[in-house]
Amino acid sequence: MMERVPARELTRQELEEQKAYADAVRSLGTGPQTYCIVTYGCQMNERDSETLAGLFEAMGLTAADCRENADLVLFNTCCVRDNAQRRALGNVTWLKELKKTKPHLLVAVCGCMMQQPGMGEQILRQYPFVDLAFGTANLHRLPELLYRCVTEERRVIEVLQDDRSAIPEELPAVRSSAISAYVTIMYGCNNFCSYCIVPYVRGRERSRDSQRVLSEIRELRASGIREVMLLGQNVNSYGLDRKGELSFAQLLAEADKIGVPRLRFMTSHPKDISDELIGVMAQAKTVCHSLHLPAQHGSNRILAAMNRRYTKERYLDIVSRLRQAVPDIALSTDLIVGFPGETEEDFEETCDLVRTVGFDSAFTFIYSPRVGTPAAAMKDQVPAEVSSARIQKLIELQKESTRQRLRRQIGQVQRVLADSPSRRSPHEISGKNEYNVTVNFPADPSLIGQFVSVRIVDAKESTLTGERTEEGM
Ligand code: SAH
Ligand code: SF4
Ligand code: F3S
Numbered sequence: 001m002m003e004r005v006p007a008r009e010l011t012r013q014e015l016e017e018q019k020a021y022a023d024a025v026r027s028l029g030t031g032p033q034t035y036c037i038v039t040y041g042c043q044m045n046e047r048d049s050e051t052l053a054g055l056f057e058a059m060g061l062t063a064a065d066c067r068e069n070a071d072l073v074l075f076n077t078c079c080v081r082d083n084a085q086r087r088a089l090g091n092v093t094w095l096k097e098l099k100k101t102k103p104h105l106l107v108a109v110c111g112c113m114m115q116q117p118g119m120g121e122q123i124l125r126q127y128p129f130v131d132l133a134f135g136t137a138n139l140h141r142l143p144e145l146l147y148r149c150v151t152e153e154r155r156v157i158e159v160l161q162d163d164r165s166a167i168p169e170e171l172p173a174v175r176s177s178a179i180s181a182y183v184t185i186m187y188g189c190n191n192f193c194s195y196c197i198v199p200y201v202r203g204r205e206r207s208r209d210s211q212r213v214l215s216e217i218r219e220l221r222a223s224g225i226r227e228v229m230l231l232g233q234n235v236n237s238y239g240l241d242r243k244g245e246l247s248f249a250q251l252l253a254e255a256d257k258i259g260v261p262r263l264r265f266m267t268s269h270p271k272d273i274s275d276e277l278i279g280v281m282a283q284a285k286t287v288c289h290s291l292h293l294p295a296q297h298g299s300n301r302i303l304a305a306m307n308r309r310y311t312k313e314r315y316l317d318i319v320s321r322l323r324q325a326v327p328d329i330a331l332s333t334d335l336i337v338g339f340p341g342e343t344e345e346d347f348e349e350t351c352d353l354v355r356t357v358g359f360d361s362a363f364t365f366i367y368s369p370r371v372g373t374p375a376a377a378m379k380d381q382v383p384a385e386v387s388s389a390r391i392q393k394l395i396e397l398q399k400e401s402t403r404q405r406l407r408r409q410i411g412q413v414q415r416v417l418a419d420s421p422s423r424r425s426p427h428e429i430s431g432k433n434e435y436n437v438t439v440n441f442p443a444d445p446s447l448i449g450q451f452v453s454v455r456i457v458d459a460k461e462s463t464l465t466g467e468r469t470e471e472g473m
Helices: 012-028 043-058 082-101 119-126 139-151 198-202 210-222 248-258 275-283 300-305 312-325 344-357 384-407
Strands: 034-039 072-077 106-111 132-134 156-158 180-184 227-231 262-266 290-292 330-337 361-366 413-421 428-432 438-442 451-459 464-468
Touching (some): 043 180, 119 156, 132 139, 227 248, 330 344, 361 384, 438 451
Parallel strands (some): 034 072, 132 156, 438 464
Antiparallel strands (some): 428 438
16 A cells, blocks of 8 residues: 655745745855756646746846856756656756856756656766756755855755655745746655656655645736646645545635636546546536546556556546536547557557547657666567557557547637747737647737637647637637
């Protein structure tokens, strides 16, 4: 049975100490003046980067317009797949060159990659130009670590291997958007899917206090935020680690009442999708009719080896219950090909799942062995060329499904949250519809940040195009 660790918030004393260090850095005058954060990985990391930016600003630093102009560059890394990690390390190494022409440049590394066993030592030995490194468990200690780095003129590497890491409450944050906001509701993961490194680098599940989550959403609403995305590696097990806490379905129902125009959440593990949650999705006024429900695979044998704890039949049953309750729901998923022991028949089961469900979109990944996870030690690793051929086939299959799902939306009048200038044309702007699909349409950029009524006229490979209409507002 999984050990349940009670959630612990940062103590007043810890917060005060770090505030004092932030003030001390601010008054130094000799430290870095500008910062740039480069973020890899998932939305949880993006949200952490907003907190890191908040801490830098509390220390008196300002954001640089690009990394070449920054006095301090911080890489917030991901290690979920080998290419994510290689990309991060490659960019860190690139800074080594920049440092030759700019000796005062500080290079810092944090995030999931740092939490892997031995990573601290590896940075010490192999990356002598890295000045500061820390993990996900001690991100709130940035002010102290930077203070020591600057005043003692030495490298500071601090990684804590602690499953009981605190929940970082009451830290400052610089939100990256005034339109949509991420709200982390829980940290860590207890699921230990056999291929996945996240539980090792992010620790055990820790839910935030629901009252704190709800007041954060109220504040965001008051500040004019139009969309909130609730975040967790497995939001469906929200609250289980806190006695008497709301369930995720209850939290979502409470959040709905606050009245931010749009609510989204990710990620949901299929094993924990409850009828209560489906009911809330159907009845809520602000919860978008779109759900990311990673299936990972279609073969029951592989699903068992992955430790996913559901079968293909159960997954299909959840999909049909969702569609019964919310007929227009858009479903997206994650799929892995080339898991150890995957045969051609197993892979065909994944293709069959894609054809049967008809996902609106899918992220497809080639299995990447992660040291320390059970799957990395399994026999029958699939050769790279076999995995490549399979993923190509899967991508083609999904493209067809996406095309069909998008074509069905032609002619609809949709409520689009305009969020940016369009990448296609200076006369167009771009936004997301209810189903999380990008819609491009001709309009004045002054509408960015607003809900706009758009008639869908065409479907591209993964986006829609439309025109403004007075209808439907
Ligand atoms: N907590 C989320 C996803 C976290 S990681 C969930 O359970 O759905 C995002 C995705 O990366 C996963 O859904 C999975 O498809 C993929 N992934 C994780 N580990 C991987 C690995 N070792 N190789 C390939 N893909 C992996
Ligand atoms: Fe990884 Fe599974 Fe946890 Fe998702 S649920 S983060 S895939 S261990
Ligand atoms: Fe990557 Fe860490 Fe997210 S490993 S996917 S950034 S939780």
